[in-house]
Amino acid sequence: MRLLMFHNGGTRLLGVAREGAPDEIVDVAAAANGSGTGHMPSDILGVIDGGAEAFDRLHELASSAPTTGAVRSLAELTRQFHWER
Numbered sequence: 001m002r003l004l005m006f007h008n009g010g011t012r013l014l015g016v017a018r019e020g021a022p023d024e025i026v027d028v029a030a031a032a033n034g035s036g037t038g039h040m041p042s043d044i045l046g047v048i049d050g051g052a053e054a055f056d057r058l059h060e061l062a063s064s065a066p067t068t069g070a071v072r073s074l075a076e077l078t079r080q081f082h083w084e085r
Helices: 028-032 044-064
Strands: 002-008 011-018 021-027 071-073
Touching: 002 021, 002 044, 011 028, 011 044, 021 028, 028 044
Parallel strands: none
Antiparallel strands: 002 011, 011 021, 021 071
């Protein structure tokens, strides 16, 4: 499972890349909202602090998240910077 942080407006959010579809990123906060999963980590350090239980809950959430609403494309989250010399 791959974890990442991304910005939505001014808010930092935790994302999980779906297994088998690494270009689909589950917005953990959006997927957990109303899912009954209880408290979910809001950042990668929270996942580390939560240990195996947090990791397992994230894995379950990522695999069961609906494909609309909580799932975003990696391309949508990736910014391209143009550097001039």
